[in-house]
Amino acid sequence: MAGPRPVVFSGPSGAGKSTLLKKLMKEHENVFGFSVSHTTRKPRPGEENGRDYHYVTREAMQAAIDNGEFIENAEFSGNLYGTSKAAVQAVQAKNLICILDIDMQGVKNIKKTDLNPLYISIQPPSMEILEKRLRDRNTESEENLQKRLHAASVEMEFSKEPGMFDVVIVNDKLEDAYGRLKDTLLEVIQRVRVAEDQRCK
Numbered sequence: 500m501a502g503p504r505p506v507v508f509s510g511p512s513g514a515g516k517s518t519l520l521k522k523l524m525k526e527h528e529n530v531f532g533f534s535v536s537h538t539t540r541k542p543r544p545g546e547e548n549g550r551d552y553h554y555v556t557r558e559a560m561q562a563a564i565d566n567g568e569f570i571e572n573a574e575f576s577g578n579l580y581g582t583s584k585a586a587v588q589a590v591q592a593k594n595l596i597c598i599l600d601i602d603m604q605g606v607k608n609i610k611k612t613d614l615n616p617l618y619i620s621i622q623p624p625s626m627e628i629l630e631k632r633l634r635d636r637n638t639e640s641e642e643n644l645q646k647r648l649h650a651a652s653v654e655m656e657f658s659k660e661p662g663m664f665d666v667v668i669v670n671d672k673l674e675d676a677y678g679r680l681k682d683t684l685l686e687v688i689q690r691v692r693v694a695e696d697q698r699c700k
């Protein structure tokens with residue numbers, strides 16, 4: 500696939516991926532583009548169809564998967580999630596750095612493709628803090644929260660597997676984590692800006 504090297508973000512639900520990504524994309528408009536995944540989960544208040552996710556039924560999503568429209572897909576906390584080929588192509592066609600927010604099954608499956616992204620893991624400082632943040636976010640039922648916490652402990656172990664991630668960022672103080680993220684991406688951001696300047700000349 501053409502375009503600049505994509506960046507994968509992964510890590511437990513509640514680690515702060517969306518918070519960091521939104522900040523990054525707001526500060527660097529026209530550098531990053533979000534790969535909008537499909538999901539069978541219901542939208543949360545404030546989420547928008549086509550911007551945060553493509554919200555679909557399980558039947559529609561399964562049919563699209565069977566039709567070969569997805570790069571990867573996974574079941575998480577009782578719902579289907581997946582990255583469509585069209586989602587990544589839409590970003591790459593604009594020459595933007597494609598950002599993917601996916602779980603560890605997605606990371607494993609993307610590693611089998613030719614996408615060749617940079618892999619960044621976002622981790623919470625501890626399980627206790629993660630639970631507090633997830634509870635305070637107030638988006639999940641108790642049952643869902645427990646499923647996410649169970650998955651989180653596995654995701655936290657996964658991030659320690661040698662060679663799995665290029666960078667692991669612990670999101671303790673938000674500004675510190677964001678600083679580390681920007682340092683990590685400095686070179687790729689600059690490369691896209693130089694290419695953009697050259698196109699404008």
Ligand SMILES: Nc1nc2c(ncn2[C@@H]2O[C@H](COP(=O)(O)OP(=O)(O)O)[C@@H](O)[C@H]2O)c(=O)[nH]1
Nearest residue numbers: 512513536573575580581582600601602604605
């Ligand atoms: N494999 C895969 N995972 C995804 C995809 N989109 C989102 N996820 C992951 O699904 C999990 C749940 O996402 P979500 O329901 O938005 O909850 P949140 O992470 O707590 O905000 C997270 O780990 C996401 O990274 C996707 O397209 N593929």
Ligand SMILES: Nc1ncnc2c1ncn2[C@@H]1O[C@H](COP(=O)(O)OP(=O)(O)O)[C@@H](O)[C@H]1O
Nearest residue numbers: 512513514515516517518632636670671672673
């Ligand atoms: N460094 C931080 N300190 C305190 N709260 C945070 C921090 N980072 C994120 N949060 C909060 O924690 C919750 C989970 O973050 P979120 O970005 O939704 O995680 P994810 O996308 O990984 O599931 C949100 O309510 C968010 O505002």
